[in-house]
Amino acid sequence: MTGFIDKDNVYQGQFSPKLLMNTAQENVLEHIKQQLETCESFIISVAFVTEAGLTSLKSIFYDLNSRGIKGKLITSDYLGFNHPKVFRELLKISNLEVRIFPEEGFHAKGYIFKKENHYSITIGSSNLTSNALQKNYEWNLQFTSHYNGDIVEQVMDAVEQQWEQSLPLSYEWIDTYSVVFNALSEARKRSTTIQLKQQNGIEPNRMQKEALLALSDLRSTGANRGLVISATGTGKTFLSAFDVKQFQPRNLLFIVHREQILQKAMADYKQILGGADSDYGVLSGSIQNTEVKYLFATIQTLSKETRLNSFGKQAFDYILIDESHKVGGESYQRVIEYFQPEFLLGMTATPERTDSFNVYELFDYNIAYEIRLQGAMEAEMLCPFQYFGVIDYEREGEIIDDHSQLDKLISTERVSHLLEKVEYYGYSGEVLRGLIFAVEKDEATQIAKELSERGYKSIALTGDDTIKVRESAVRQLEEGEIQYIVTVDIFNEGIDIPSVNQVVMLRQTQSSIIFVQQLGRGLRKNSTKEYVTIIDFIGNYKNNYLIPIALTGDTSKNKDTIRNKMSKINQIAGISTINFEEIAKTRIFESINAVKLDSMVALKEEYFSLKQQLGRQPWLLDFILNDSVDPEILVKNKKTYPEFLLAIKETTENLSDSQTAFLQFISLELLNGKRQHELLLLKKLISGPIKKTAFIEWLSLNELLVDLKTLESVEDVLTLDFFVTASQERYGNVPLLTKSNDEYNLSSILKLDLGQSLYFKTAFIDALDAGIERAKRYQNNRALTIGEKYSRKDACRLLNWDKDESATLYGYKPKYGNCPIFFTYEKDESLDASVAYEDDFLNAKVLKWYTRSNRSLTSKEVIKIVQSNETRMPIHVFVKKSDGEGSDSYYLGTAKVDNNTVQQVTMRDGKPVVEMNLILDNEVEKSLFHYLMSSSNT
Template sequence: MENAIDDLKYSLHKGFIDRSIVHQGHHVPKLLINNAEENVLSTVIDELQKCQSFMISVAFITESGLASLKAHLYDLAQKGVKGKILTSNYLGFNTPKMYEELLKLKNVEVRLTEVPGFHAKGYIFEHDQFSSLIVGSSNLTSNALKVNYEHNILFSTHQNGDLVHRVKHQFTDLWEQSTPLTPDWIAHYREVYQPQAVQRVFEDSRLQTDLINRVDDATQIEPNLMQVEALQSLSNVRARGEDRALIISATGTGKTIMSALDVRQAEPERFLFVVHSETILNDAMRAYQKVLATEPASAFGKLSGQHKDMDAKYLFATVQTLSKAHIYSQFDPASFDYIVFDEAHRSAADTYQRIFHYFKPQFMLGMTATPERTDDLNIFEQFNYNVAYEIRLQKALESEILCPFHYFGVSDYVQDGMVVDDNSQLRYLTSDERVKYILDRTRYYGYSGDVLKGLIFVSRKHEAVELAEKLTQQGIATTALTGSDSQQRRNTVIQQLKDGEINYIITVDLFNEGIDIPEINQVVMLRGTQSSIIFVQQLGRGLRKSPNKDYVTVIDFIGNYKNNYLIPIALSGDHSHNKDNYRKFLTDNAPLRGVSTINFEEVAKKKVFESIQSATLNEMKMIVEAYQNVKNRIGRTPTLMDFIEQNSLDPDVLLSKFANYEIFLEKKAQVTPRISESASKNLTFMSKELAQGLKS
């Protein structure tokens, strides 16, 4: 007791009287702001995880802001920790659907005050002998907790202190005068709710942060951040006399529009767009027609199974048709000035290679979100190592090019002490009990918007079909799509999801890439993570911006899968294979910039930690693969610093297997010895002493 009071005394003295004193206590007052290094949300989560109860008093709450706390509130409920939230309808900001989300919190009591001008922003956390308070400018919204310029103070007070007594008394007094949140109250509020009030208040903010490509009446498309930078880089590449380049851009960032904008600035006499499916072909041609609005409709044509518009100025071709000798031989090799290869990572296929080597354009552009391949083809070499621009998932989110997401790692269903793993039988995966559990978790974490439009990934075709039937029986209209379905059926089902006629499409890996459904507002993963690339591809299905959503909910059911360690690799984009990095990522309350969040229920997080612990991340195969990827990218034998600069393997991981890097090159990379035996010994010593310095 005395130690706690002394700690509090010294903390307050340092915070309010003399900042020069040396004190490392737990209660030093702190200014909470949002910037690249910290945010308000991480402190709120930290206090929630440690508290015995909590009280929150805020005027404004958004679904997205609430979503960032849901997993943590669920864990508190499992521990019996309860809380109260007091809010209001000030300015008509809070939506009926947000109130419905509040009702899902079984351990949180919610009331509404009718005090005029209620504009409070306070968070109170009760601990054993003291209370912590956050008071300032942050409401319970994603922007206020992670992005906006905010000022909040975190400070602690003893449970007998006058200040906390007054704060809690004021909260309690207002609480007693407030109205409990109930379904009937929400139904009445929905009838009188006018969202226009919200739009007027926040119109300026929305205009500043909304980076969706806008098409005005004159069909003039305004490039987003990624597109502006990529266009300038492509212009520079051509100015240097290069005839080909590669764009690496996360799914949903606008690669197709960007390429159309570049075609507009390059002004080729004839143009060819090569794609692997007719669905993408149609989408691409529509995008180009918007960008090249001054061109007549007759200038655009298709080359596919049913279309042979061979003379079109802007020709969009499926690789399946164009790769046939009797088709491509009808064109002169120099027919097209500019060729775009969509999904360029597919270019190892013979069909792509025939097209690639036959045509001789003035400029060739490859576009991909995933340039890494496991076959012998080096996509970087194909495009002369000219990476004109690269933007991966994390940067795209920070730049607000993509739709924000809230990821929830939840524990999969446990039956008779058994959790889903890589060998679970079909009857278990589609049991009535597991289906009920899946519905419970997906309903709790919810979705943005008025209508659920979700995509579910499973591990087997039969599982997809049976699960679709059972979800439909539960009143959730669901359709399974597999590789055996025709393109026409796929298009029909996709349109049904877009129109809200069904709520879910369930698939195995059909939608990993090459599908565009911006309306998706929930992605559910009911399968183990097989690779970080596939994980990001599946997550990316929901990251395109759309008017029907403010964010996408990603729910990952984590079973006893041996590859669970791939989850932090995929979400962080960190390919160092450094276990400490992944553990730190899991314990960080807010590892992503922007409003997106990553949340794990406690049991699920434990499973990922166990997977990291048991995984062998310095296997020889992994090290050689990382070496080859870096070599492919830069076109020469990498140095250790190249691994760091290319966001690849941590040199410590490589040096855990080899005394020095030269030994690795000789034994595993077929590099002729470059140094003497004595020099190798010196290098071994230097490697042990200085390897850590490479990362600092």
């Protein structure tokens, strides 16, 4: 009804038709994935298939196969578009039967999913290619019909005819097709005119143009030092060459930490700057060519006292330090202290250091430009990647973990498991060029030996190998003489192999920085690959929680934030995808639930990292503005920020009992930003009294929720009337707000405290500002934001209850004109039968829900809920996955009772309970629904 006849006739289910497009919020690929995850079988009929498009679905096909679910795929050889390799990849998927439609002009694009009692069908313009599923402007109609539906019969008849007319895919067919494909490819090459750019005709990309302008602006302020933070593969060397070109130095010094980088850097500079070869020279080891305009030197040679003193202190007016996060070393310090250039530029992908050296300070806190991995992917500056979190080797229930011995890491069975995964998930391009990161040297050596014996020529490289040996291995990999280099961390940085098309992480994630560095080894663009495959073997590692942190760049230390990002992590900027086999994803959620992210050690480390970056003591607002720790986490254990500073032995000022109580109130009750009215009112009152009518008008102008009940609630919160006695005592029994007739004012004690201590006033305003900034994640024109998490206490406050009744709210409570319902989706098996409710989602819009036990159809609270449609009492639904998530629950919005389903039933202990279906006014967001419905994460 809703979709095809009358949009105002709301259908209370999940089967409404929908137009699927690729937008910033969602894309066709995510829809296809979600349909596959919930189907009993599937049929895909598409003319064109690319490796990247197919690879993005491989982990789901793997999970479906483990559940015995099979599918069919019909494609074609139309226009010679599909590469022979993609047909070979299709044959690797054992639960997918593939046929080729033999006639020219086949241009179908349809995805058919058989469900329990219906079909879900998507037909439109999207082929099985990464661009069509994620990027291009596409229209696809998704609709649902019962098995008996006429439209289903028409679609299935057409597909069955296609299937009967099609040829089974086989290796023999691929061999024959390859001849035709190769001939067509050669013809295309001959007809294409390749226009090579002139040597000095290279233009800066968008990022480089922005950075060049920023560097120029920085120097215009008189600054003589600057830092560029740019993800691996984004063209830092070219950027620096462009800046040298605009600076026009008399002499340049380019400093690196490894000799093999020099020649490549010098070649890049020649492309940008031009000039005679005699303008360029190298200072490294036995090469001492220093009488040049542009000198490229290793720090090891340059820092030697006799060599350093051979230069004048002002010999170079522009000095550039590559991988400048290393500048804390003694050799770097010696060089930096010696020279006096007009401008010193540092370049790094990771300025963060594990020691106490402050990289930011050395460059005068001048961050000229910064682009991290997520921004670089969004700007399409890097090669797209297909990340796969896969299950590590398991034998007799024993899984690789933090304490696994070497014999298990290098066992024949684990190597077989490794090969099974790398062969299944594959690589882009014609020739495999892979990097494998192992845990220890002996493991790397043995795995390289095992792989070589199985037909994958491999070399192990460790820190014991010379530069010459490493360079030889890289050359062999690039030229196709070997397929893998197996290494132990030595390729985390400082190595450039653009043709790498597969990166295998065969070790636990110890650091999100190292994780990104290793992932980055394959992110340089190269004509030999369309994307890079990242295969991450996930065992029972306690540090698995670092994976979503590394992939999203999240440093909030907030478990809810990380869980939320993990549940929505499948696709990031651009056409890269992130995929987890279901068991691997479960292990990550287990790790998130188990880890203590907010330890004082971890928070102290983040604090000093931000302090180094800012060059001063940060305030709470700074943590938000710099994407650092969530301020709510900082104050959770210590109650206020000054108390946190005292705990980490930072300088602060003494506060009175009342000042501490006021800060505790703001920090524990309002800093979360879930309603900003109290924060905004307090901030306005610092400047003086305000009329209630003026505040209402201001709220209205700023499109914030404004009604008398909300304002009464705000007043009750700030006068402490809302809180129970214990909370009032914790906050000193001193209100923050007074009200007289139509006027609000600060309480006399708060005004006195603000006037007596500048430090307290600064900390108080900072806590208000941090809460206001944090509130931007919420829809402040409504009481609650769907998809965000709330506690029972939050619900009482935000639904404008007169008092905090969270202690007696339990699972639900109809009161004050509304009824919040809280439930845990996964019940602990040890629960007593009297509270083991069987709440269950029937679909993304309908929830089967149970009242408390020992309730009947005549119970007063049940009657209120059942009659809520007539009385228009809103029912607000909150859910959490499991008790391992803590006390807060996701808000799903309001719901209506399906009165036709209300019935009294009996629980396992024989007590009566009332069962009913609640129909949500909004479908549960797809990624959240999948997270809630997936196998246990705790």
